[in-house]
Amino acid sequence: MNTHINRAVSSAPAKVILFGEHFVVYNNPAIVAAINRRIRVSAQLNDMSRVNIKSGENSLCVPVNSNDSDILSHDNSSISLFPIFKCVKHVFEEKNLVNVGVNLEIESQIPHGEGLGSSAASCVSTVAALYSLFSDLDKNQIYETARLMEQNIHTNSSGVDCYVSTFGGIVNFEPEKGFSKIRPKKKFTLLIGTSGIKHSTGKVVSQVRQFRQKNSSFFDDLSAKAHLICKKAISSMNEGNESELGSLLTENHNLLSILGVSHPEIEKLIKICLDNGALGAKLTGAGKGGAVIALIPNDSSKEILAKISRGPGKWILVEFDYDGVIPV
Ligand code: PMV
Secondary structure (H helix, E strand, C coil), X not given: CCCCCCEEEEEEEEEEEEECCCHHHHCCCEEEEEEEEEEEEEEEEECCCEEEEEECCEEEEEECCCCHHHHHCCCHHHXXXXXXXXXXXXXXXXXXXXXXXXXXXXXXXXXCCCCCCHHHHHHHHHHHHHHHCCCCCCHHHHHHHHHHHHCCCCCCCCCHHHHHHHHCCEEEEECCCEEEEECCCCCCEEEEEECCCCCCHHHHHHHHHXXXXXXXXXXXXXXXXXXXXXXXXXXXXXXXXHHHHHHHHHHHHHHHHHHCCCCHHHHXXXXXXXXXXXXXXXXXXXXCCCEEEEEECHHHHHHHHHHHCCCCCEEEEECECCCCCEEC
């Protein structure tokens, strides 16, 4: 076995969709940013040919040669670690590892199931820690493998979550053109509020598909508006125009509400943001629960956070992350 170290630790950031969710499924752009909340994975080889994964309350301890159906017959807490198991299998097969296993410990600062990219960040961080056992980090290789593995969770994933978690930064994703980085002229501060209502991306995406089938020309109008919002958002970031960027967030949220993917709790959180000095706010991710993002002025971020935190939701101040996955 050609490992060059026995234990490696990596960390990868969460993400928020700033603009364009749902419309991106139908060939429109989306703008996605890595944020400074991370998942850290430590990988240590063992000589018992077992994969032992621990992540908060969840754990999975199985022989390395287990097949998919063995894992999927476990309880839900273990099944949630299936994509991580797939990452191990993939890297072990690629590296021809035999008679060896791995202990993985996953620590997360990212709430799960609220549209903040926790599954992508855990795949990216796991793959990075595993590859680090053999060689220095190669981000292109990490991205390609993590993207394949994340498809065990989101079958039709665009790969954008894994992309921003691997490379960091703010990315404009256009399904037919790929990824391009946006470099904003100034620092923007975001507030993220989680509703605690977990969503299933697959279910919400299929509700939108039905909406589109029933209202095809109306959906096209909404898509054209969403597309234009993304274009304007790139200019406002390039110019450092935070009040325009804030208004665009709210405009994008209104389109998502029309699509039917908001939720009364999300509407409540957005109103609280707008009533307390946010420059704009929207749901982020699939919707029907999950999280909201609000753009707030850099110089009054702490005061606004204090006011907003008195109401419902759990709130954190975040900044964009430009590092992506890193060795720790
Ligand atoms: O909630 P999330 O992070 O799974 O985001 C889903 C984004 C959608 O545009 C709704 C679906 C997709 O595959 O792009």
